Amino acid sequence: MSKKLFVGGLAWATTSDGLRKAFEQFGEVTDAKVITDRETNRSRGFGFVTFTEDDAAANAITEMDGKELDGRTIRVNEANQTKPAGGQRRPPRHHE
Numbered sequence: 001m002s003k004k005l006f007v008g009g010l011a012w013a014t015t016s017d018g019l020r021k022a023f024e025q026f027g028e029v030t031d032a033k034v035i036t037d038r039e040t041n042r043s044r045g046f047g048f049v050t051f052t053e054d055d056a057a058a059n060a061i062t063e064m065d066g067k068e069l070d071g072r073t074i075r076v077n078e079a080n081q082t083k084p085a086g087g088q089r090r091p092p093r094h095h096e
Helices: 016-026 054-064
Strands: 003-008 029-036 043-051 075-078
Touching: 003 054, 016 029, 016 043, 016 054, 043 054, 054 075
Parallel strands: none
Antiparallel strands: 003 043, 003 075, 029 043
């Protein structure tokens, strides 16, 4: 089972390729992506790394959280599983 990690505090210069290289030392990385702004194509300062093995992901969190990458101290933790869009909605309030 794969495990996705959130990596925050990235330097503007960090690329998806650089992110992958920084985390491959812990195990097989299936995906590494720095999230960019749609309009400017500039890094938004965070990204995601997906490992094939849970143990590799856990080791990467332990070893990389609080460490420096491209001159910035990064935060690494397990990515939150996103909920499908349009979840539960409250019924509208009726004012009397």
